[in-house]
Amino acid sequence: MNLADSEEMFAQLAARGFCATENLEEADAVLINTCTVRDHAEHRAVSFLGRLGSWKKEKPNRRIIFTGCAAQRLGKQLKKQFPFLDILSGAKEIEQFGDTLDQSGFFPSQGPQGEPLQPGLTGYVTIMRGCNFACTYCIVPTVRGPIKCLSHEHILEEVRHKAANGAKEIMLLGQTVNAYTDGAVSFADLLNKTSEIPGVQRVRFTSPHPIYFTPAFLNAIKDNPKIARHVHLPSQSGSSKVLAEMKRGYTREILLEKIQALKEVGFQISTDLIVGFPTETEEDFAQTLSLVDAAGFSTAYCYKYSPRPGTPAAQMKLLNQNILEQRLDILLNKVRGLAQAAYQAQVGTVQEVLMESQTKGRSSGSFWVKTRKTYSVGSVVRVEIEKADETLLFARD
Ligand code: SF4
Structure with a gap:
């Protein structure tokens, strides 16, 4: 979900003339999108923020943006601790991120020079935010709030856009993703409709909650091979x-x-x-x-x-x-030994593989498959599995 949120925020930055760089020294801004599910993840993000103090001191026009669940949880306390922090935007405010940028009046120092983010083979699409459960160990309901489902029209439009830009696999995202409904369309219907969009070869989803895997759900998707x-x-x-x-x-x-x-x-x-x-x-x-x-x-x-x-x-x-x-x-x-046993159990089966490079792709069951022949990236090929090691299946093709 953080990857999808990062892409969404990057799109807002790109619309204002920013482009991505992996070189901290040439960056005008750093955006740290954070997780707070475990103490360790939060700690790493906050320590990185602390280390950026000297980076900003070198050129005070540089900007530091801290977003996501740790931003939501720690809130203003972070501003006090790190007065050099420019923009703090919590997980509940992702949809307003563009407005937040505009209000900050912050633009890149030059026009775009580096590479824009390349659209990948997998298009991540958030279909809901928040969670209605209250698992006693979990911070998510506090930082992300209750479930808000996006309309199926909005979601399918985004899928169309991603597919038109080269995504072959669509990953639907939500904290309890299979609880999705917008009142008109159920999660199973949404999966099926997503799979029908031209260009979409495969549909995945994460993270589900066990209780929503009902017989009706399984019945509605069982004959659709595009659902991974x-x-x-x-x-x-x-x-x-x-x-x-x-x-x-x-x-x-x-x-x-x-x-x-x-x-x-x-x-x-x-x-x-x-x-x-x-x-x-x-x-x-x-x-x-x-x-x-x-x-x-x-x-x-x-x-x-x-x-x-x-x-x-x-x-x-x-x-x-x-x-x-x-x-x-x-x-x-x-x-x-679980993964090794699961890989071995695939030997002798026929798998549909979505090619992520010319000779390597992923099966519907999410196993990595190496082919002998070369195929075009993004195509789906049917191959028999000849052998396996701990992390890879080898095709007889
Ligand atoms: S269902 Fe998942 S996100 Fe929701 S409270 Fe439980 S662990 Fe947290």
Whole structure:
């Protein structure tokens, strides 16, 4: 979502004559778009901001723009701490970013000289902002507010625009993306309509919430091959007790039912898991380990619980850091072989590959595939998988 927001803000900068550079020394401005989901991410962004103080001192006309979720959470406190910060724009204000720039009266020192951002093969399209859940560990509802869905007309117009500019794959984005509806069009309808736009070869989406994967949803998309068969489905824990304390809105059993239903229509499933939630016992942790066995994830991203100020879980007593470290090590060992096994399981299958270079592309299930022949970038080719290593499938073509 931050990538999509960054693109949106860049478009506003580009409309005012800015272009992108990777060279800090020639930049008139730096925009730091931030995440606050974990303490570490926020800390890195704020330290980078601090380091820019000397960069700005060299040429006081330089501008520093700090945006996104950490900007929303930390607010004016940042201005006090870093008086050289010029523009602070929170995650809820992205749509007004152009006005914010205009009010600042800030324009580039010269006309565009560098390269504009190149449109990529994947077009990121935000379809909703905010979240209506209140998971007890999560800062997102505080910084992004409740769900606001964009109209399907607006979204499809943006998809048309991206496809006309060369996007072959469209990634629909939202915090609980599959809760989308604008009252007229459901999420399944939106996926199908997106896939019908000329030029669109594949449609992906992230991040979904398990409870919205209903039989009606799966039924509505199951015959559409353009909808990629990979989903990143945050599980967070394998213990129903911990899931209730996290207020995730599902039990282990419901989660496994949803996973099974997704697999039946061919989805590969990756996941996020948190270890060391404050109430997590050894037995709860064992349930998370057994969820990994039961679910058959294609890969899993594992995190130590990180308390976020202002969330209900931040009031709870933390587990000892050694316990968190030990549990994370055990879980990481368990998930280490998942991707390799998932890649091996593709050997002998036929895959549709969207080529991202002349000899490499991604399958619908999100596996990287290397071809022998060369193909044009952006084309979709059907190939048989001959062999696999830990991170790559090799085609017999
Ligand atoms: S569903 Fe829960 S974890 Fe996800 S953004 Fe909403 S509150 Fe946070």
